[in-house]
Amino acid sequence: MNALVATVILAPLLAASFGIAVRHKARVRDVLTLTGLASAFVASLGIFAEVYRNGTSVIRVGDWSPELGIVLVADTFAVLMLPVALAIILIVELFAIAQRRTEWGANPELTGPLLGVLTMGVSLAVLTGDLFTLFVAFELILVSSYVLLTHQGQQAQIRSGMTYVVMNLFSSTLFLFGIAFVYSATGTVNMALLAERIPELSDGVRLGIGAWFFVVFGTKAAVFPLFSWLPDSYPTAPTTITAVFAGLLTKIGIYAMIRFHTLTGMDAMGPVLLIIAGATMIVGALGALAQSDVKRILSFHIISQIGYMLMGLGLFSAAGTTGAIVFLIHHMPVKTVLFLVGGLIENDQGTSNLDRNGGLAARRPLIAGLFAVPALSLAGLPPFSGFVAKFSVISAGIAEAATPVVVMALIAGALTLLSMTKIWLGVFWGSKPDKSKPVRVSAANRRLMLGATGLAVGLSLFISFYAGTLVELGERAATELRNSDVYISEVLR
Amino acid sequence: MIADRSPIVGHAVAAITPLALLIGTYLLFAGHNNPGGGFAAGLVFGAVLILRTIAGVQKPVDAPLLMAAGLIVIAIVTAAPIFWGDYFGDQAVVSAELPILGKIKSGSALPFDIGVTAIVIGLVASLLDGLSLIDADGDLTT
Secondary structure, eight states: OHHHHHHHHHHHHHHHHHHHHTTTOHHHHHHHHHHHHHHHHHHHHHHHHHHHHHOOEEEEGGGOOTTTSOEEEEOHHHHHHHHHHHHHHHHHHHHHHHHOSSSSSOOHHHHHHHHHHHHHHHHHHHHBOBHHHHHHHHHHHHHHHHHHHHTTOOHHHHHHHHHHHHHHHHHHHHHHHHHHHHHHHHSOOBHHHHHHHGGGSOHHHHHHHHHHHHHHHHHHHTOTTSOTHHHHHGGGSOHHHHHHIIIIIHHHHHHHHHHHHHHTTOGGGHHHHHHHHHHHHHHHHHHHHTOOBHHHHHHHHHHHHHHHHHHHHHTOSHHHHHHHHHHHHHHHHHHHHHHHHHHHHHHHHSOOBGGGOOOHHHHOHHHHHHHHHHHHHHHTOTTSHHHHHHHHHHHHHHHTTOHHHHHHHHHHHHHHHHHHHHHIIIIISSOOOSOOOOOOOOHHHHHHHHHHHHHHHHHHHHHHHTHHHHHHHHHHHHHHHHSHHHHHHHHHO | OHHHHOHHHHHHHHHHHHHHHHHHHHHHHHTTTSSOOHHHHHHHHHHHHHHHHHHTOOOOOOHHHHHHHHHHHHHHHHHGGGGGTSOTTOOOEEEEEETTTEEEEEETHHHHHHHHHHHHHHHHHHHHHHTTOBOTTSOBOO
């Protein structure tokens, strides 16, 4: 277990360092980064198997006691998240290598090593058992994301990158302040100790901490009204970068929120969370309808979908938390695939604008197929994982008699289907546009890109296929989060 | 090149360099229990690098390679305890009785600190690079 957790965190770091050292030798660099990311993924499967059989496992880094040092906690929620996240990064790195450096493709000399650093941040953020390490992990993710977002230096990227950097620096600063508040109120930043001590605080202090961290994680997760940086910056980045951001970054924010707010028992914040969840869903879905670019539509969908996860959390019931977790896991591969398909469309037509695309279904039925599966899943049609995810969130809402937010969720679902139809009509049906300037890609690279996208579709189908198991595991994770006794006793033992 | 035009600068930099390197090395070793450490040492070494570059007596160093080497050292030191059955990130402490120096205590934190130093020097070097202070021939641009 110790070696597995070390691999998940250190293998991507080693991959990144070796990747920097041999950055000019394309083949060696690509093999090294892929090996590092792949071994982290395999190790995460090992952690999953271990926790699935034996329950929560705790690693004390450097053998310090939890009061003094850093603990890494592999509970059911963490091990559900970790393999999916690492698989997505691996797939995206494969796609990025195939796409090569073009106007649309990211520079592989940078993406390989930086994705390594980002992976280390993701592993750390998922596994960490204290707030300060969570902050460090967020910073690792953010610093590499700043570079990934703007490294091509196009005007639009720098302009929207500015908003992105300022918003994220602002929320990181708030995070740091929040950690100071928590420490002065409780004398610890360890989550297990916080789960013990925060519920004992007076209502004002407790809810103040809850609201503060809601703003911090909410900015990272792009909830209403803190989402303005997302639809502006994501579409300008190279597709591969957007794919990994869309699949992971906002989800890490919502992951941290689910963990922190359930462990510390912020149930009283439920109604506020539900109102914001409803607004997030509707604003995201309406925003998506107003756009005419594939990547912009998809970016607004990220916001809308975050609303569902927030709704699951805001219900503060076992079923609600289960729904949020299932939705989170289902959403990551689906969103990544959609952006990767957006990249394939761009490669084919030289643009992802709906008005300057058309007739792709007849010419490239495979791309149409790769788009259709995740699009239907995102809209929540059976038998795909999106149906199970939406069903569990909404049925939890009905069980709690939270009628307004349930109605909003259903409306947002219909709007999502509508904008997916819009992409389908604009890109896949109709006539071939007069002017298209396809990006030249060799046949082998095209196959590799299609293969990577196919792998991601496969991952989302795999989740659909094992949706029953996912819901069971989600229930187990939700129980562990809500009854914090197990978490506390395992960490402090 | 400032050093070519002014012998005062040239000699001053030549005189300061070993002293500053000595201070940096002291900080690196002192850091385990006293103020100092890998980061502070790296900054001092980095300052030497900047001074020598501005004076024009320093060829550019391979900044990414330095950072990569530092990261690799750190990763290996962090992972190594696994092979002894300890939690990763654990550290080994050795102490020895040496002539003249007396009792010396050190451990796996030292290579870790050296890794940090390498990263910080690499960072400073790449800042020089990023500010475009160095042209393709390794000379200071004016």
